[in-house]
Amino acid sequence: MRNACLLLPVAALLAAAPAAADVKQGVDAWTRGDYKAAVQTWRPLAVAGNADAQFNMGQAYKLGRGVQADLPAAIEWFRKAAVQGHAQAIDNYGLALFQEGKKAEALPWLEKSVARGERRTQLVLGTMLFNADGVARDWTRAYALVTRSSQQGLPQASQTLAQMDRYIPEVQRQQGLTLARKYEADARALAASLPAPRAPGATVNSAPPRAATPTGPSPAPAAATRAPLTTSGSTPPSAASPAATPRPTPAVAAPRPTPAPAPAPAASGGNWRIQLGAFRDESNARNLWAQVGSRTGGSPSYVKAGAVTRLQATGFASRSAAQAACAKARVSCVVVAP
Structure with a gap:
């Protein structure tokens, strides 16, 4: 026996x-x-x-x-x-x-991935926490996760972090940086404790040879109270092993809103446009326009692009006029040439 x-x-x-x-x-x-x-x-x-x-x-x-x-x-x-x-x-x-759109089902898997320090999922979960999109708003943890993603070289995370800097108070940003350092140390300790990774050649990357690099997820979270963020893009996934879900930090209260600036002057009927965001649900695009549209001085346009609705303001005479409207909008904004 x-x-x-x-x-x-x-x-x-x-x-x-x-x-x-x-x-x-x-x-x-x-x-x-x-x-x-x-x-x-x-x-x-x-x-x-x-x-x-x-x-x-x-x-x-x-x-x-x-x-x-x-x-x-x-x-x-x-x-x-x-x-x-x-x-x-x-x-x-x-x-x-x-x-x-199955955010409740996605959350535990995103948490497992984030615990290992995966930069794409850090950006997505951080954006969800900022926007209170399927989770309770937590700007401190949102800033920490997007900071880690940015530190690992994801360009979209750096862009999102710049948006967050405009809305998250200094105290919460500093708390987020402290938490980001803890997450980095935890991920290193976890990696050191895990068994050797899978043998090379066991899996294939998202971008096979002789084929165009596929784009990653393009989440379009619902409009937030202050400033909705969107994320896009991806990189080939890492080969680290899974880990336990990290414990979320306590939710933080949103700061008191600052007075809105004076509305931008009315657009002149030109062909320049600005894009204020891309949303899976058109209702979210319309909600954002209700919040910021009057500041742009333009006219709303809801442009369909597959399953996504792009919110644009139209009617600007020049690039400088469009850029001025972007500044007035105070959200993520891209100038679109004629």
């Missing part, structure tokens, strides 16, 4: 070896651009429960490589791998749920 007990782990290891090798064979085919061969290699392994193969199948369906693009199928494969603790799948599954 003792010999039988000792042999079980060895048998399991021997059984696992061919599967790992086959996953690597699929990655090699993917790297060569033979996406169909890669998918054919991974599918039986994914069905059998191999988390790396499940994640790779999710990438294939997400990108439409070797199979027809199918986002629901991609999300389901990411889910299967995520529940097994696959770090990259946790990242992608949380972001996909957020994009689908």
Whole structure:
């Protein structure tokens, strides 16, 4: 009986070896651009429960490589791998749920990803906390998470942080910086305590060779009381292991609003425009216009772009006039040339 007990782990290891090798064979085919061969290699392994193969199948369906693009199928494969603790799948599954508007379902997965220091999910969760979008408003923690994302080189995080600087009081920003340093130390300690990462070649990145780099999530949170923020873009996910959900910091009270500036002069009927945001729900675009539109002096335009509605103000005679209207709006704003 003792010999039988000792042999079980060895048998399991021997059984696992061919599967790992086959996953690597699929990655090699993917790297060569033979996406169909890669998918054919991974599918039986994914069905059998191999988390790396499940994640790779999710990438294939997400990108439409070797199979027809199918986002629901991609999300389901990411889910299967995520529940097994696959770090990259946790990242992608949380972001996909957020994009689908399932914020309550996304939150625990985003928290797991954020605990490891994943920069895309830090930006998304930080934006949610700033806007009170599916979570209680917490500007201190929002500033901490977006600061960490920015420090890790995500350009969209740096842009969002600049917006936050205009609205979050100095005291809360300093608290956020202190919390960001704690998050960085916690992530380093966690990384040091985790086992060695998966072997190279087990999974595929979001940007395969010979293919355009796919864009990441483009969340458009609901309008906040003071200043709605949006985030976009992504980078290839990291390969760190999952971690426990961090404990949220206490919510902070929003500061008293400052007096609104005088309305901008009426637009002159020119062809220059400004874009004030992009929203999944048109009602959020209209809510933002109700808050800031009068300050721009322009006329509202709700431009459909796929599933997103872009809020623009029109009728400016020149770039300088449009820039002045942006300054009056006091929200994230982009000048759009004729």
